[in-house]
Amino acid sequence: MFKLENVKFKDIIEINELKIEDNLVTAVLGPSGGGKTTFLKLLNNMISADTGKIYYKNRLIEDYDPVKLRRKVVMLPQDPQIFKGSIADNFKFTEELTAKKYSDDEVYKELLKKVSLDKNLFDAAEKLSGGERQRLALARVMLLEPDTLLLDEPSSSLDLETEEKIIDMVVKYARNNCRTMIMVTHSPDIADEFADRIINIEKGKIV
Amino acid sequence: MENEAINIEIMQLVFAYIFVLILLTIVKKKDIGHQGEILLASFRMTVQLVAVGFVLDYVFANQNPFFSIGVLLIMEVFAIYNIYGRVQGEISSSLKKIIAISMFSGTSISIFFFLLIIIQIEPWYRADYFIPLSGMLIGNSMTGISLGVNHLVNGFKDNKKLIENYLMLGAEPLLAVKRITNRAFYNAVLPTINSMMGMGIVFLPGMMTGQILAGASPITAIKYQIAIMMGILGSVTLTVYFMVNKGSETFFNERKQINLE
Ligand SMILES: Nc1ncnc2c1ncn2[C@@H]1O[C@H](COP(=O)(O)OP(=O)(O)OP(=O)(O)O)[C@@H](O)[C@H]1O
Numbered sequence: 001m002f003k004l005e006n007v008k009f010k011d012i013i014e015i016n017e018l019k020i021e022d023n024l025v026t027a028v029l030g031p032s033g034g035g036k037t038t039f040l041k042l043l044n045n046m047i048s049a050d051t052g053k054i055y056y057k058n059r060l061i062e063d064y065d066p067v068k069l070r071r072k073v074v075m076l077p078q079d080p081q082i083f084k085g086s087i088a089d090n091f092k093f094t095e096e097l098t099a100k101k102y103s104d105d106e107v108y109k110e111l112l113k114k115v116s117l118d119k120n121l122f123d124a125a126e127k128l129s130g131g132e133r134q135r136l137a138l139a140r141v142m143l144l145e146p147d148t149l150l151l152d153e154p155s156s157s158l159d160l161e162t163e164e165k166i167i168d169m170v171v172k173y174a175r176n177n178c179r180t181m182i183m184v185t186h187s188p189d190i191a192d193e194f195a196d197r198i199i200n201i202e203k204g205k206i207v
Numbered sequence: 208m209e210n211e212a213i214n215i216e217i218m219q220l221v222f223a224y225i226f227v228l229i230l231l232t233i234v235k236k237k238d239i240g241h242q243g244e245i246l247l248a249s250f251r252m253t254v255q256l257v258a259v260g261f262v263l264d265y266v267f268a269n270q271n272p273f274f275s276i277g278v279l280l281i282m283e284v285f286a287i288y289n290i291y292g293r294v295q296g297e298i299s300s301s302l303k304k305i306i307a308i309s310m311f312s313g314t315s316i317s318i319f320f321f322l323l324i325i326i327q328i329e330p331w332y333r334a335d336y337f338i339p340l341s342g343m344l345i346g347n348s349m350t351g352i353s354l355g356v357n358h359l360v361n362g363f364k365d366n367k368k369l370i371e372n373y374l375m376l377g378a379e380p381l382l383a384v385k386r387i388t389n390r391a392f393y394n395a396v397l398p399t400i401n402s403m404m405g406m407g408i409v410f411l412p413g414m415m416t417g418q419i420l421a422g423a424s425p426i427t428a429i430k431y432q433i434a435i436m437m438g439i440l441g442s443v444t445l446t447v448y449f450m451v452n453k454g455s456e457t458f459f460n461e462r463k464q465i466n467l468e
């Protein structure tokens with residue numbers, strides 16, 4: 001799926017060789033400031049490596065149209081932004097941004113259920129709590145049904161119990177639908193429990 | 208009823224500077240400060256206007272297409288540098304280039320449309336029409352672009368995370384910033400729209416006042432005023448539209464990554 005060769009980005013990332021398999025769940029662990037977010041951004045071309053090669057499905061990332069690539073490899077940022085309006089507006093705007101048709105409200109409701117967000121579609125999204133926002137943002141990503149999900153600490157504002165539940169749900173979703181998932185997490189327990197493979201990034205290097 | 212304006216004698220004019228003295232006395236007495244600035248402003252106004260007066264006097268007396276075009280170019284350059292100066296914070300050189308191109312092409316199109324098709328001056332370079340009317344279009348477009356650039360730059364800075372989030376979901380950059388560019392455009396043309404709202408009721412526009420003082424009938428004066436307002440609206444619209452759309456592209460690189468230093 002992803003292959004990295006001698007990739008360098010400023011003095012933040014330096015990876016000589018790395019392969020990330022298809023249809024597996026990969027967890028990324030490492031200390032704060034180690035370069036985990038930067039690593040994810042390299043994979044969807046939000047930033048470009050200074051040197052080296054990154055392949056996605058055996059094709060150089062720089063050979064893809066960046067927007068088309070990002071629609072296949074969707075990233076949930078570390079502090080996702082909530083869009084103006086209602087929860088439904090958040091879903092609709094996500095579809096607008098990616099040139100998709102609006103789905104039925106049923107689809108949105110189903111997603112809310114998946115992320116255990118017990119809210120009405122027409123509730124104001126700006127009133128959601130930090131953890132609720134995070135789950136709405138995850139639901140927005142799932143709405144797009146990407147081939148690959150890049151999740152940057154998707155559960156950082158959740159309590160332990162909700163965290164387990166949400167990660168379990170999204171991991172199952174990835175496995176059942178043959179999707180690749182790369183997830184940054186601060187929790188070694190979560191990584192051990194759910195991931196097929198764990199990558200440790202420290203000072204920009206895989207250890 | 209067309210008659211000449213009353214000529215002001217030099218001695219009478221000198222007397223007008225008493226208003227500057229009043230201001231200076233107040234700021235000094237009340238410890239407000241800034242006397243230097245007030246003196247400099249009065250001095251600059253005097254010197255600049257005297258210089259412009261003599262230059263225009265010469266240009267009007269010696270009608271020549273090169274003079275008219277030359278003055279137009281000088282006004283454009285001053286306006287463009289004025290815009291650069293009014294932007295809060297640094298702007299990229301590619302945005303500067305877009306500003307210059309938008310200003311130059313947008314105003315030129317509207318100036319020639321206005322002078323040749325609406326007013327129909329003859330010859331086309333007739334300086335006593337060409338220069339002041341171009342100046343008004345350029346001046347208003349300059350204000351519009353300054354507002355537009357500031358809104359654009361701040362919009363990108365304030366919404367960087369949101370734009371990044373849109374891109375990460377797979378949005379085309381220009382769609383991701385549509386709300387910002389639309390708002391910048393609207394804010395830039397708003398003063399022109401507002402001045403049309405209040406025109407004639409809240410204030411008498413400067414050009415109309417000038418024409419009436421110079422002896423034109425109010426009816427002639429309003430016809431010119433309406434025409435120039437349309438010209439200004441057109442020029443502001445064109446320049447700002449150009450700048451906002453092309454300018455927002457400068458915030459992204461060829462890999463559609465957001466590019467804010
Ligand atoms: N565009 C950039 N230019 C320069 N330095 C950057 C840039 N982006 C990130 N950094 C720096 O690179 C380092 C790694 O940042 P990164 O966000 O990837 O860390 P992280 O592992 O995600 O940390 P955290 O767990 O705190 O989120 C940090 O020191 C950060 O300040």
Ligand SMILES: [Mg+2]
Pocket residue numbers: 036037038078152
């Ligand atoms: Mg991070």
